[in-house]
Amino acid sequence: MEDPLTTGVAWLAPRVALLEVLAEESNLTRAAALAGVPQPTASRWLAELADQVGTPVAARAGRGIRLTYAGGLLAEAARRAAGELRQGFRAALAEADPESGHISLAFLHTMGGVRVPELLAGFRAAHPGVRFTLVQGASEELLRRLRTGEADLILTAPLPTGDPGFEMSALALQPLVAVVPKGHPLASRKRVRIAELAKSEFVSLKPGAGVRRIVDDLLGQAGYTPRVSFEGEEADTLRGMVAARLGVTILPESEPLPNPGTVEIPLHPPACREIGLVWSADRPLPPAVRTFRDYAESASGRTPAR
Structure with missing residues (x-):
């Protein structure tokens, strides 16, 4: 006998993933392409979600489309879930060989000119197989990415001291x-x-x-x-x-x-x-991310965390 919860999650997952894309992309045709489905399917999914929750999840905005408040709630849940899945998959891959892992690093705009490039150049000289995804933004956006698992580490200021959801290391x-x-x-x-x-x-x-x-x-x-x-x-x-x-x-x-x-x-x-690295207190760091964190600490003159 099928488990209704399992069936419900299987039905919901791709539809909510579409909402996650729509949160960033206000054009339904492009959002459907990014989600890997035809536009008619995407339109049908939005209608089905609206029927399930009892209120629209998206609305027309001029020639584009935007999420309603209810749609935004579902999209944020999807972003958090996708972040956890990405973290788990990357950790599983990197565990076998931390020298070929992947690091998602987010940092302030003011650090992109010299500070981050110099840090990356020094690290890659010793660990050439590690790959990076780099994102810039304001401090609140960086913390949001860290909470949802979209970033492994952020280089930011001021540090979010007093927040039990984060661990951090002051660098400079x-x-x-x-x-x-x-x-x-x-x-x-x-x-x-x-x-x-x-x-x-x-x-x-x-x-x-x-x-x-x-x-x-x-x-x-x-x-x-x-x-x-x-x-x-x-x-x-x-x-x-x-x-x-x-x-x-x-x-x-x-x-x-x-x-x-x-x-x-x-x-x-x-x-x-005060500039420092911040990471989630709720998720273990993959080996490549730990190696980069330790390198950044040692380059700043700090004793690497253990």
């Missing part, structure tokens, strides 16, 4: 600096207090970025609410805005060189952000 402290355009009244200063930036408009990273949270805390402690004229997603974009005299900002110091149209001034008192 990176100074924060005031970034002003050349010719700005503060440009010749050797140090600058945050309050001295009060007369200038600010350009800032969008909410959700780790640096944005750190800078907002610093400004709040100084009793200063900035006049934000522009918000961007990447530090290099903000430096370009500063060079165009659209405002000033506070960012991690440039690696390796500042934008030629800007001047970077150390803060007084000094401020910095």
Whole structure:
């Protein structure tokens, strides 16, 4: 006699997998192709899911399609389940030979210029058979990927201390600096207090970025609410805005060189952000991932975790 639970899961799995794709892809034809089914089948599956849960799981949005709230709940469950399956499959493959494993590494945009490439180059010199998938994003997005199993490790700041779902290893402290355009009244200063930036408009990273949270805390402690004229997603974009005299900002110091149209001034008192690796406390790390974590710790001068 068939187990109704097993039958139900077998029926549900491919349909919910389609929702996972639709969460990222607003075109049904492309989503169906990515899910490996014809579009008519995808349309039928959406209708069947709506019948099962008693409410639509997707709705038209202009020429595209978007998930409803109910569809989003199912898609998030599918993302978590798929992440667990990917983790288990990769761990099983890598267990036999950690030198040919796969690592999904996610990191902040501000670390993609020098820090991550140098780290990867040093590691691959010793472990050429390990493959990487690299993803960039804001700190909240990186933590979400880690929770769902889409990333094995993230390189981020600030570290999510106090969250029992994560383990972490601090690797470095990176100074924060005031970034002003050349010719700005503060440009010749050797140090600058945050309050001295009060007369200038600010350009800032969008909410959700780790640096944005750190800078907002610093400004709040100084009793200063900035006049934000522009918000961007990447530090290099903000430096370009500063060079165009659209405002000033506070960012991690440039690696390796500042934008030629800007001047970077150390803060007084000094401020910095702590950069580190973070991984899930709920899933064992595959051997190749452990090897990379240990290498990153040793390269930073820390004793590798055991």
